[in-house]
Amino acid sequence: MSTATAEYELAEPLMLQWLTALGVDVEFVRGEGNTLYFVGPDGTEVPVLDYAGGYGSLILGHNHPAIVDAARDFFDAGTPVLAQAARQPAASRVAAALNSVLHREFGVTEPYFAVFANSGAESVEVALKHAEFDRVLKVKALAEEITGHLEAAGAAVASGTAVLPETTVAALGLPAGSGFDAVAAEVGGRLAASAARPSLFLALERGFHGKLVGSIQITHNPAFRTPFATMAPQARFVPLDRLDVLDEVIAAERATVPDVVVEGGAVAVVQREFPVFSAFVLEVIQGEGGIRVVDRAAAERIRAACDAVDCPIVVDEIQSGMGRTGAFFAGSLIGLVPDYVTLAKSLGGGVAKSAVTLVRGGRYRPEFELLHSSTFAKDAFSSALALRTVELLEADGGAVYRRAAELGDELIALFTSLREDFPDVVKDVRGKGLMLGLEFHDQTGSAAPSIAQAALTDTFGYAVAGYLFRVHRIRTFPTASATTTLRFEPSVLLTATEIARLDVALRALAAVLRAQDEHAFTAG
Numbered sequence: 001m002s003t004a005t006a007e008y009e010l011a012e013p014l015m016l017q018w019l020t021a022l023g024v025d026v027e028f029v030r031g032e033g034n035t036l037y038f039v040g041p042d043g044t045e046v047p048v049l050d051y052a053g054g055y056g057s058l059i060l061g062h063n064h065p066a067i068v069d070a071a072r073d074f075f076d077a078g079t080p081v082l083a084q085a086a087r088q089p090a091a092s093r094v095a096a097a098l099n100s101v102l103h104r105e106f107g108v109t110e111p112y113f114a115v116f117a118n119s120g121a122e123s124v125e126v127a128l129k130h131a132e133f134d135r136v137l138k139v140k141a142l143a144e145e146i147t148g149h150l151e152a153a154g155a156a157v158a159s160g161t162a163v164l165p166e167t168t169v170a171a172l173g174l175p176a177g178s179g180f181d182a183v184a185a186e187v188g189g190r191l192a193a194s195a196a197r198p199s200l201f202l203a204l205e206r207g208f209h210g211k212l213v214g215s216i217q218i219t220h221n222p223a224f225r226t227p228f229a230t231m232a233p234q235a236r237f238v239p240l241d242r243l244d245v246l247d248e249v250i251a252a253e254r255a256t257v258p259d260v261v262v263e264g265g266a267v268a269v270v271q272r273e274f275p276v277f278s279a280f281v282l283e284v285i286q287g288e289g290g291i292r293v294v295d296r297a298a299a300e301r302i303r304a305a306c307d308a309v310d311c312p313i314v315v316d317e318i319q320s321g322m323g324r325t326g327a328f329f330a331g332s333l334i335g336l337v338p339d340y341v342t343l344a345k346s347l348g349g350g351v352a353k354s355a356v357t358l359v360r361g362g363r364y365r366p367e368f369e370l371l372h373s374s375t376f377a378k379d380a381f382s383s384a385l386a387l388r389t390v391e392l393l394e395a396d397g398g399a400v401y402r403r404a405a406e407l408g409d410e411l412i413a414l415f416t417s418l419r420e421d422f423p424d425v426v427k428d429v430r431g432k433g434l435m436l437g438l439e440f441h442d443q444t445g446s447a448a449p450s451i452a453q454a455a456l457t458d459t460f461g462y463a464v465a466g467y468l469f470r471v472h473r474i475r476t477f478p479t480a481s482a483t484t485t486l487r488f489e490p491s492v493l494l495t496a497t498e499i500a501r502l503d504v505a506l507r508a509l510a511a512v513l514r515a516q517d518e519h520a521f522t523a524g
C-alpha cells in the first residue's frame with residue numbers, strides 16, 4: 001500500500017469510496033477563476049468548469065490574483081499571523097468596513113460589533129451563545145427587580161402600610177388565609193422554575209447553520225440533527241411557507257411570571273413577560289436546504305412576530321452574503337435588518353478561512369468578549385485577506401454586486417428556457433444572483449436502471465453530478481438535504497463561454513433523462 005493511499009484511507013475512507021463511485025475522485029492541482037484542473041492519465045491537465053464554487057466560498061473565484069497578491073504582500077512584509085492579545089488593526093478595519101456596508105445597505109446608523117471566528121458554524125455558535133447570554137442577563141435583571149418588589153411589598157405588609165388581600169392570594173393559587181411569606185415563596189418558586197427552562201431557539205424548516213454541537217440543533221435535516229439531540233438545546237422549526245406556525249409556536253411557548261406591586265395600600269399580582277426565546281435563526285436564501293428564497297413579506301412577518309416577544313433575529317448570511325445575490329447582504333434586498341448577522345465562506349477571499357458575527361449595538365454585551373474566544377480567530381492573515389475581499393467587492397460603486405445580479409439573470413434565463421423545453425425533466429428554478437437551484441422531477445420510474453436506482457436511494461442529484469463531471473467536465477452538486485436540486489454558485493468572473501458550456505451540458509443531460517438512456521447516463 002502506498003503512503004498516499006494509506007493517508008487517504010485514514011482521512012474519511014467512506015467519503016472517498018463514494019466519490020470514486022461517482023467518478024469524481026480526482027485531485028485538483030490548480031485552480032483559477034471558475035476552473036479547476038486535475039492531471040489526466042496522459043499527464044496533461046484536464047480543466048473542469050466549477051459551478052460548485054467552494055459551496056459558495058468563491059465569489060471571487062479560485063486564487064483571485066488580488067487576493068493572492070495580498071497574501072504575498074502579507075508574508076513579504078513578515079507580518080506575524082498569530083499574535084493574540086495585541087492590537088489587530090486588520091480585523092478592526094474589517095469590522096469598520098462591514099459596518100459601513102451594513103449601514104449603507106440597510107439604511108441604519110447603529111454600530112454592529114464584530115466577534116471573529118474560524119468557520120461558519122462557529123460564527124453561528126457565537127450568535128447562539130451571545131443571544132443566550134443576553135437572555136440570561138435579561139432573566140437576571142427581571143429576577144432582581146421582582147426580588148426588590150417582594151422585599152418592598154413584604155416590608156409594607158410588615159409595617160402595616162399595605163394589606164395582603166385574599167384576591168392576591170387567590171391569584172397565585174394559594175390556599176385562603178396564606179400570608180406574605182407564602183406569596184414570596186410562590187413568586188420566587190415560579191421565577192426559579194421559569195429560569196430553569198432550557199433555552200429555546202426558533203428556526204426555519206430546511207435551514208442549515210452548521211454541524212457543531214449547538215448549531216446542528218438549529219439545522220433542520222433530522223439525519224444530521226437527531227443523533228446529537230441530547231447534547232444541546234432544541235429549536236422549534238417553522239415551515240417557510242406556513243409562517244402562521246410561528247405565531248402558534250410563540251403563543252404556545254411564551255410565558256409570564258408573577259410580580260407584586262403595592263397599589264393603593266394593597267399588594268397586587270401583575271404578570272411579567274419572561275424572556276423565553278433566545279433567537280430566531282434563518283438564512284435569507286436557504287442554501288443547503290435546496291435554494292429557497294425568503295421574500296420581503298416573510299421577512300416582515302418574522303420581524304413582527306419576533307419583535308412582539310423581544311426575540312432577536314440571527315440572519316445567517318454565510319452563504320448568501322458577500323455580494324452573491326446582487327447586494328453585499330442578501331437580507332438588505334428584503335429589508336430584513338439583522339440583530340445578528342453571520343458571514344464566513346467568501347469572507348476569506350477563497351484563500352483563508354475566516355468568519356465573523358456582527359451584533360447590533362443595542363443588543364451587544366461587551367462581557368461576552370471574555371466568554372467566547374479562539375486561538376485562531378481574528379488572526380492577522382485571514383483578517384488581511386478579508387479586508388482585501390471586502391475592498392474588492394466594494395470597488396467601483398458595487399460593480400461586483402451588479403455583475404452578480406446580471407449573471408444570475410442570465411443563468412435564470414438559461415434554466416427557465418431549459419425548463420420550457422424539458423418540462424418533464426426540470427421541475428423548478430429557484431434563487432437569486434449567483435445562488436441558484438435547478439430542481440428535477442422524480443425519476444424513480446425511469447427505464448434506465450442507474451437513474452431509477454439513484455432516485456430510489458435519494459442520491460439522484462449526486463448521480464447527475466457524476467454524469468456532468470465525467471461527460472461534460474462540469475462540477476456542481478446537490479446537497480444532502482435536497483438531493484433532486486443541483487446548486488449553482490459560480491464566481492462573479494463567470495464568462496459567456498462558461499455559461500454556454502453549462503447550457504450545452506444541461507441540455508444534453510435533460511435529453512438523456514428524457515430518453516431514459518442508461519448507456520449515455522453512465523458514460524465517461
Ligand code: F0G
Nearest residue numbers: 055119120121208209210287288318319
Ligand atoms: N450557515 C450556512 C448558511 C451554511 O451554508 C453553512 C455551510 C454553515 C452555516 C456552516 O458553515 O461549513 O463553515 O461551518 N454550508 C455548506 C453547504 C456546508 O453545503 O452549504 P461551515
